[in-house]
Amino acid sequence: MNLIELRSIVVGHHGRPVLPPIDLTLRRGMFLGVIGPNGSGKTTLLRTVLRLQAPISGLMLYPSGKAPRVGYVPQRDAVDLSFPLTALEIATMGRYGRIGRLARPGSADREAALRALGDVGAGALAGSAYHALSGGQRQRVLIARALAGEPDLLLLDEPATGMDLPSERAMLDLLASFARRNIGVVMVTHHLGAVADYASELCLVAGPSRPITLGPRAEVLTSERLSEIYGTRVVVARLGEHASIYMPRETP
Amino acid sequence: MDAAPSFLDSYFLWRDPLAVAAMAAVLCSFVGVYIVLRRIVFVSAALSQMSGVGVATAFWLASVAGVEPHRAPWYLHPLWLAFLFAAAGAAAFSLHLARRRIAAETVVGAGYLLAGAAMILVLNSPRVTQETHEVNDLLYGNAVAVPPEQLWIMAACTVAVLALHLLLYKDFVFVSFDGEMARTLGYRAWWWNFVLFETFALAISVSTRAVGALPVFGFMVLPAAAALLLSARLWQVFALAVIIALASAVGGYYASFRWSLPTGASMVVAIPVVAGAVAALRLVFGRRAS
Numbered sequence: 001m002n003l004i005e006l007r008s009i010v011v012g013h014h015g016r017p018v019l020p021p022i023d024l025t026l027r028r029g030m031f032l033g034v035i036g037p038n039g040s041g042k043t044t045l046l047r048t049v050l051r052l053q054a055p056i057s058g059l060m061l062y063p064s065g066k067a068p069r070v071g072y073v074p075q076r077d078a079v080d081l082s083f084p085l086t087a088l089e090i091a092t093m094g095r096y097g098r099i100g101r102l103a104r105p106g107s108a109d110r111e112a113a114l115r116a117l118g119d120v121g122a123g124a125l126a127g128s129a130y131h132a133l134s135g136g137q138r139q140r141v142l143i144a145r146a147l148a149g150e151p152d153l154l155l156l157d158e159p160a161t162g163m164d165l166p167s168e169r170a171m172l173d174l175l176a177s178f179a180r181r182n183i184g185v186v187m188v189t190h191h192l193g194a195v196a197d198y199a200s201e202l203c204l205v206a207g208p209s210r211p212i213t214l215g216p217r218a219e220v221l222t223s224e225r226l227s228e229i230y231g232t233r234v235v236v237a238r239l240g241e242h243a244s245i246y247m248p249r250e251t252p
Numbered sequence: 253m254d255a256a257p258s259f260l261d262s263y264f265l266w267r268d269p270l271a272v273a274a275m276a277a278v279l280c281s282f283v284g285v286y287i288v289l290r291r292i293v294f295v296s297a298a299l300s301q302m303s304g305v306g307v308a309t310a311f312w313l314a315s316v317a318g319v320e321p322h323r324a325p326w327y328l329h330p331l332w333l334a335f336l337f338a339a340a341g342a343a344a345f346s347l348h349l350a351r352r353r354i355a356a357e358t359v360v361g362a363g364y365l366l367a368g369a370a371m372i373l374v375l376n377s378p379r380v381t382q383e384t385h386e387v388n389d390l391l392y393g394n395a396v397a398v399p400p401e402q403l404w405i406m407a408a409c410t411v412a413v414l415a416l417h418l419l420l421y422k423d424f425v426f427v428s429f430d431g432e433m434a435r436t437l438g439y440r441a442w443w444w445n446f447v448l449f450e451t452f453a454l455a456i457s458v459s460t461r462a463v464g465a466l467p468v469f470g471f472m473v474l475p476a477a478a479a480l481l482l483s484a485r486l487w488q489v490f491a492l493a494v495i496i497a498l499a500s501a502v503g504g505y506y507a508s509f510r511w512s513l514p515t516g517a518s519m520v521v522a523i524p525v526v527a528g529a530v531a532a533l534r535l536v537f538g539r540r541a542s
Contacts, residue, residue, distance in 0.1 A: 050436050072436040083289055083429050084484045093426055097437030101423055129484045149437070 001028045003068040003153050003184055004049060009058035011041065011048040017056055017208050018044050024203065024214065026153060026186060031179040033199030033217075034188045037230060040205045042188045046157055049186070068184075069097070071146030073156040076139055081131040087141045088126040091117050094148030109148075116148040117141070120174060136167035143174070153184040160194045172198045196221060196236075196243040204229065221245070259509055266509060268398040273467070273501045273519065275410045276459035280471035281497030282414060283455050285490050286448065288476040290428055294360045295345055295449075296456055296472040299338045300465045301367035303457040306330070306337030308374040315379035331405065331461055338453035341367070346449035347442060402462060409458045413451050424448050425486065463516060470520035471497050478527035482534060492530065499526045 004026040012018045018041035026032065026049070034042045047053045049060075050072055062068065071094065091113035092105050099105055105113075117123045122140040125133060130141060139159055146154055156175070160168045176198050179185045189195060195202060195217070202220040204213040206229045213220050221243060226234035237244045259266075280296075287293055310330040314320070319328065326332060341363055348359050374380060417424065427434045427444040435441050459468045479492035503526060504519030 052432060052435055070436055072433055074430070074432060078430075078432070080289075080429060082291075082480070083425075084480065084486050084489055085429065086485070089486070093430070093433065094437075096422065096426055096434070096439075099422075101439075102419060104422060132484075145433075 002063045003027060005059075005061040005063060006049070007059040007061060009048065009060060010056040011044045011053075012056050012208075013044070013053075015056060019205055019208055020210075020212060021058060022203075022212050022214075026184050028152060028184050029179055029182045031176060031185045031198060031200045032187070032203060033195030033201070034186065034203045034205065035190065035192060035195060036205040036207075038190055040207050042190070042205055043157055045203075045205065046155055046186070046188045050155060068152035069149060071149055071151030071154045073139075073142050073146045073154070073159055075157050075161065076135065076142065076159075077161075079130075079138070079142065083130075085130050086126065087117060087122060087128050087130055087133065087137075087144075088113055090130055090141055091126075091144040091148050094145040097149055112150070113144070113148045116144040119147060120144045121170075135162045136164070136171070139163065139167075139171060140174075143171070147178075151183060153186065154178060156185070156187045158189055158191075159187060160189060160191050168194060192221075192226070192245045196245055197241075217243075259506065262509070266505065268400070268403050269515075270502065270505050272398050272403055272406050272462045273505055273515075274498055275406045276463045276468065277471050277475075277497035277501035277519070278494050279410045279413055279455045280459050280468055281475040281493040282417065282490060283452055284472035284476040284497075285479070285493050286424065286428055287452065287472055288480065292345075292356060292360065293473045294357065294364065295342075295452065297465075297469055298345075298360050298364040298367065299341050299453055299456045300460045300468055301364050301371065302341040303334035303338040303453075303460050304465070305367050305371045305374065306333035306335065306457070307461075308371050308380065309333055309337070311380050312374050312377055331458065334461060335454060335457040337367075338457040339450055342449035342453035343446060346445040398462070406458055406462050409454055413455055416447075416451060420444075420447070463519070467501075467516040467519045470523055471501075474520070474523040475500070475527070478523070478530070482527070482531055496523060496526050496530060 002025050006022055006024040008021040008023060010017045010019070010021050022045070034045060036042050044053070048055050050070060088110070092109055094116065095105055095109040095112055099109060114123065114126060117126055120140040120143050122137060122144055125137055125141065130138060133141065143156075143159070154175070159171060163171065172194060175185050175187065179200070187195065187199065199217055201215065202213075202217050204220050204225065210229070213225060221236050223234060223236045226236065226245070233248060233250075235246055235248055237246070284296070287296055307330040310324070310328050310333040314324040314328050317324075317328065319325070345356075345360060345363065348356065423439070423444055427439060427441050428448070431441040431445070434444070456468055456472075459471070475493040475497040476489070478496055479489040483489050483492055500522040501519050504522035505515060507513055507522065508515040508518040
């Protein structure tokens, strides 16, 4: 089921495009990785889909007639650690879009937040102060907050930044499980290894003057394409279903 | 010991000023939690300065209109203009948050400087100089003599602002903590920030008139900062900040009466003393509990 259709959308800042026009359909159950070098326009595209900034031109359509319910996971560093809030209080914020402005969260909202924390393996952290958690635990709490609102579409901005390898893998397994539960997942990352084994589709962006490549992972993730985008030799090695990406060291 | 009876005997002297100071302490320390958490402590200094421009302007306009300041129509009342100027400043600061091309502290600093300069210019006018003593009272507060009208205005504003904050607690916290996430859930963050900042303006303008700029700045920043050090739960931080500020207002006022000290400064100095006592109590009871 299509949730959002972008038609010739141009994204950018102050009227200056950062990407060429893009046609993109976001569906339930998809796991889309948005990849590209630093400063290539990934986050700008995500913020436009989230309606945090207006597109320069083009159309954003909602096939169901209304905007889907989105769960947003910002970059972890963007969340203020000085607020003395518990993991449960933060997860409950994901329900605020449903609660209404003047109302207080009820027991159903707290239960939904606890369920979301449990889903991401952070149920035991509900009463813990957010600022006292490790980076991986904080990331789980932010994902739980997005999940607590029972979203149709989950959008994540660089969720793997600062995570060690096991934490990163555990988080990616979790996101893949959401896609299997028919939630659309869109993950912006500059970390190619994070999407090589998980995203079903990729959107490769590289600034305003290069075309956007969009398609199934195996088609987009090729050594030639990545080498061209990054301006250096990048190798995509395939081992059955798995892909490994590396930059070979040039020996004189 | 001998001062206690005389303090109690002088009840009629300190009842209203202490009530006003206590209300200012409660009001400022409550909204101060947002100010400290959002790292905009100098907003309170800038808004205080802007409300001062409003007071000075009220006197100047009254003299231009040929009206005796105390008999001026409501729209030239110093307190009304103090709020109007502070509200305009608060609106500018809150709307700036939505379009951050310059750091918030730079905008607040610019507001403080311009308001300070404007106040000096207005007070320098020959039309106002003869009223300078009275203007200073209005600008920096006079915690000794409080007219009944001021007591009621302070009470009404305290109840109104606290009621609004209790009603909108969840939304103010959400927009302050993660405005971007709030926007993705349909909140008009600029509007919520605007309303929040207008409550700062109201709290600061009425409190500055009541107790002066220094105690207002102190009540905004110090109790909230101390409470954040003492508690890891947000609702406890609000409660602790209010308790510390209230105890400091009462303690500072008593010290000022007892030893003939400046009232505003005494209340500010009492804040870390009370916060230290709360920390010590917490330590003792924490140890007992463990």
